[in-house]
Amino acid sequence: MVSPNPVQAPPHIHALLTRLHQESTVQEEALGPYLTTTPAAFDALMRDKFIALDEDKCRFTYQLALATGARNIAEVGTSFGVSTIYLALAVGRNVARLGGEGRVIATEKESNKAARARAHWAEAGDELVARWIELREGDLLETLRGDVPLLDMVLIDIWAPVALPALKLLEPRMREGAVVLVDNSISSAERYKELLAHLRSPTGGYTNLTLPYSKGLEMSVWHGAATEG
Ligand SMILES: C[S@@+](CC[C@H](N)C(=O)[O-])C[C@H]1O[C@@H](n2cnc3c(N)ncnc32)[C@H](O)[C@@H]1O
Secondary structure, eight states: OOOOOOOOOOHHHHHHHHHHHHHHHHHHHHHOSOOOSSHHHHHHHHTTOOOOOOHHHHHHHHHHHHHHTOOEEEEEOOTTSHHHHHHHHHHHHHHHHHOSOOEEEEEESOHHHHHHHHHHHHHHOTTTTGGGEEEEESOHHHHTSSOOOOEEEEEEOSOHHHHHHHHHHHGGGEEEEEEEEEETTTTTTTTTHHHHHHHHOTTTTEEEEEEOSTTOEEEEEEOSOOOOO
């Protein structure tokens, strides 16, 4: 028996998510292994690509956000905003259940991608999705420097060189027990090796597990202490 979709949302949001995942999958299959010479060439190649988090991983992320009551989530790498929709749906439900405030801090450096993401969130609707998202446009190593609430969850779905610096930037704002998810921790283990070494170090402040999704999904729990500010 196939497991039902855990995501609770009206039909137009399910239709949107199905369409966006399909577009992303078709693009990635056409892309093949992407080897480019320079970071600039890589950025140019990726400027019109989704590279969305896989649908099953998005559903897991949504479930995890509900289970942990996550109300403040940082998304490191937003692109056209697919995984963001799942995070926003979960944050909205958690705020309705637990009270208080909550938001998904989304991050995207490409302005065309940020515009497409905003259009997708508008299509999903303000009530359930758009109102829960604060998109920070620009290099996230700058945009995440200030005004970060105490975080319950961090989703890292980003080009490898930015991943560890982004996590280190956010660690002082992560609550004890915050969950960090990193996509492609098996397939990109070499590119992510510094990040994974940090997450897996016995003295790094995390307990860590590699989830056996296609290409891997790293799930780490932070046991360090957030600092004020
Ligand atoms: C793998 S995609 C994110 C996919 C998204 N999580 C989803 O499921 O739809 C990574 C995105 O991070 C963006 N990015 C890469 N480096 C960045 C940086 N330094 N600051 C902000 N965004 C960056 C890229 O432009 C790209 O759109």
